[in-house]
Amino acid sequence: MIRDITFNDTEDICNIYNEYIKNTIITFEEQPVEVEEMKNRISEVVQNYPWLVYEENKKVIGYAYATRWKARSAYEHTVECTFYLEKNYTGKGIGSKLSEELIKRLKEKSIHSIIYGIALPNDASIALSEKFGFKKIGHFKEVGYKFNKWIDVGYWELIL
DSSP states (O other): OEEEOOGGGHHHHHHHHHHHHHHOSSSOOOSOOOHHHHHHHHHHHHTTSOEEEEEETTEEEEEEEEEESOSSGGGTTEEEEEEEEOGGGTTSSHHHHHHHHHHHHHHHTTOOEEEEEEEESOHHHHHHHHHTTOEEEEEEEEEEEETTEEEEEEEEEEEO
16 A cells, blocks of 8 residues: 555664665665654655655555755756665565656646666666656766765656
């Protein structure tokens, strides 16, 4: 079931996200995020944009949200989106369901452009974005450094 996030979901969100921090290059954060910090992030996002969770058996197993792309006023109709799934639930269509609902909600908010930054390589995220019509618009070489290696980042965009 997809629904809006609540603060009761914060611990599950931290557990999902911190797994990516500790074990992948998908996020460039390097220190686990504490529950109170995540609550602050959630509060900031939901003031203006959707933060969705996918819940199964009363447990959050995935989430997606959008944030403002840049602070300048001319960017107000552009957002950046983010998706994370518990590692045992990838490849089961949950990312697609979250994507579909997030895109629908962003259209309702008159968002014009969605940007999706992907640390590379990441075939699953690329496939998910392109399934929904995102097109690759940029590739930055070696802009992140984590786990003693340089990481590229690609950017995909969907015009609504």
